[in-house]
């Protein structure tokens with residue numbers, strides 16, 4: 574039988590009730606200490622009734638990787654009870670809950686963090702939308718080890734709080750994506766140069782996180798499958814990471830223990846101006862062709878119609894439709910989509 578947007582799917586013992594994913598979107602209403610607030614409950618509960626997989630916005634794993642003053646944090650054990658409370662209250666809505674964890678790398682700002690800015694190489698971010706203007710310090714091998722452990726601790730905290738899934742943010746020009754992109758990673762050691770070297774840190778983080786979380790926690794990776802999508806206008810001239818490389822990384826991620834691949838773009842950002850509907854579909858299809866038998870694939874970007882979301886799943890192009898801005902505009906988007914398709 575063919576799958577549709579209404580089909581449930583089993584991943585690591587969890588039944589995700591349908592194929593609608595709420596894409597991670599920073600609501601940026603945490604306290605300055607990174608704590609979730611009542612505003613988060615309101616924001617997510619308004620949208621959770623019919624979504625299958627809800628990915629809560631990016632939370633920083635360490636203060637130097639914080640992007641904005643009121644971003645969620647998952648960098649301290651003391652935050653766990655607050656997330657636990659949030660999740661206990663969201664549980665009755667029935668969505669499978671994930672937390673996205675991240676390090677902003679050289680997109681962080683000293684003005685926000687009060688700390689130096691770090692990146693794979695001592696160069697500013699090539700995308701003016703992300704460049705902080707601060708001097709960027711090259712991460713040492715000790716720093717990489719430390720950050721890997723911080724990702725692991727953050728993932729463990731998310732699991733302890735009750736999230737069924739953890740998503741590593743490897744897209745949109747933040748740290749993990751900075752390593753894979755040849756536009757930001759100029760390293761000459763074993764973490765730079767060839768694709769294998771550029772993917773090394775990402776894979777070390779994935780393997781470590783998989784090791785520390787329990788067997789029934791789902792591991793999702795948000796992959797910048799290419800720095801630019803074909804036919805998408807972006808404000809930069811260089812070529813960057815290409816899809817053939819993205820597919821190769823996807824293959825390695827799955828071998829390293831990733832359960833679901835969440836496909837998006839890279840240094841060019843998540844929502845390029847003037848992009849058509851489902852603008853990263855060609856990237857997601859290529860990833861699905863390669864690893865789809867082993868790991869379900871989410872496609873996000875420019876999906877606003879339930880019929881399109883249903884069609885890409887029905888036609889087997891991807892396994893989940895990620896919905897971002899349409900759910901911000903209309904909190905009942907998923908309720909209406911299910912109603913229309915039933």
Ligand SMILES: Cc1cc2nc3c(=O)[nH]c(=O)nc-3n(C[C@H](O)[C@H](O)[C@H](O)COP(=O)(O)O)c2cc1C
Nearest residue numbers: 596597598599630631843873874875876896897898
């Ligand atoms: C306000 C806003 C905040 C976002 N924050 C995040 C985030 O925290 N993490 C992330 O991976 N993507 C983030 N994104 C990108 C979305 O997840 C998504 O990829 C993008 O909006 C394209 O999907 P859409 O066309 O359905 O909106 C954000 C997008 C918006 C509009």
